[in-house]
Amino acid sequence: MNIQQFQEALFTKGREIGYADMEIYYVNGRSTSVKVLKGEIDQYTIVENGGLSFRGVINGKMGYASTEKLEPDVIDFLLEEARSNADILESEEQDELFEGSESYLEQPAYTAELADTAPEILIEAALEMERTALAADPRIVMARHCSVSIRENEVLIANTKGLHCHRRKSLATAYVYVIATEHNETVTGGWHDYSLRSVEEIDIADVAHRAVQEAVSRLGAHTIQSDNYPVIFRHDAAAQLLAAYTTVFSAESVDKGFSRLAGKLGQKVASEHITLMDDPLMENVPAGSTFDAEGSATRRNEIIKDGELRTYFHNRKTARKAGVQSTSNASKGSYNGKIGVSYHNLYVEPGTSTLEDMIRRMDRGLMIVELQGLHAGTNTASGNFSLACLGYWIEQGQVVRAVNQITVSGNFFDVLQQVEEVGNDLRFTGSCTSPSLKLASLSISGS
Structure with a gap:
């Protein structure tokens, strides 16, 4: 049949x-x-x-x-x-x-x-x-x-x-x-x-x-001295970090007390450079969809607009409990799973700077291209993270060499606040993406 x-x-x-x-x-x-x-x-x-x-x-x-x-x-x-x-x-x-x-x-x-x-x-x-x-x-x-x-x-x-x-x-x-x-x-x-x-x-x-x-660009890598450095999360590493903390925007997590964003609607929770969108109606992306797991018609939602928290992800149940309209973010992990809440096509809206421009304007710092140990090294409740990573050392606006055997530590909610520049290199390859993000300083542990 x-x-x-x-x-x-x-x-x-x-x-x-x-x-x-x-x-x-x-x-x-x-x-x-x-x-x-x-x-x-x-x-x-x-x-x-x-x-x-x-x-x-x-x-x-x-x-x-x-x-x-x-x-x-x-x-x-x-x-x-x-x-x-x-x-x-x-x-x-x-x-x-x-x-x-x-x-x-x-x-x-x-x-x-x-x-x-x-x-x-x-x-x-x-x-x-x-x-x-x-x-x-x-x-x-x-x-x-x-x-x-x-x-x-x-x-x-x-x-x-x-x-x-x-x-x-x-x-x-x-x-x-x-x-x-x-x-x-x-x-x-x-x-x-x-x-x-x-x-x-x-x-x-x-x-x-x-x-x-x-x-081949990773050949010749070695560690750097432990210190606080300006950091660029290249688009792929930025997407990795964002994906690890998406549950903090869920109304379910907020309701259960698992998100530090509880009670922050209408407040500034990120740098003015950050606009976070969930757009399942975008064309030619892998995660597009016209309806969610409850059959609600999807729409484009601004989660964060110019640093201000506008909404959480809602399904019909969480929206009813909060007295708001559903954002059509009902999800199912499998055909026989329970209805939950998740994003469709989540991304940080791109800025105007090329990655090359961001590097050129950095006098001395680090570009991170890969994060490792995301499951063990992140805490979504507190926002803290400590992650092994790979990247490149930058001096006087030039990539000097590859860097390994280092750990980047910080807090996701602080990272949102500290972004000073957003790249234009947004590349949709999954359901959660980001352009490159530049921060004034993060703790790096090396030698």
């Missing part, structure tokens, strides 16, 4: 046995990935996953059930399972089915051709990327990881109150991670890019060359 046939049969049978209202949340994902090593196919992987969750009101109570299969005999199981646990589940606040928003923006066209890309195209793209990387610099000794993949995802939320939200998305990615050696020193570096339309649209040669540059 396809999902439409399954939905119709499920709702029909549910009404017959006494369900007043019903809803399904369906997710189906498929990925095809090719990995090459030393000129040969190392892995060719096809993965399919997903399933359907059902909830329905019977005898005045809400019951839940889920399945990975869409088969006729599963319908009776879902209805009976939901009816059984409706009798025993207790909730402080009764869940409600949502009838849907007044209107939704049109979903971007789904590129079926991308999902149907021939395996030969993936294989040749991966082999070309590896060949280009190995030929780009004699210090590159191996492409440790070289892959091209395609992911396809489908989501359907539908209920008997009239809600019907459906989307299909596809994405191609190319990633290479290389090893460089010189004078008995070994370093690594990687790069990736994506397309929502075709594998051929990805500049494979550019991905390879950038990975090589990332690796």
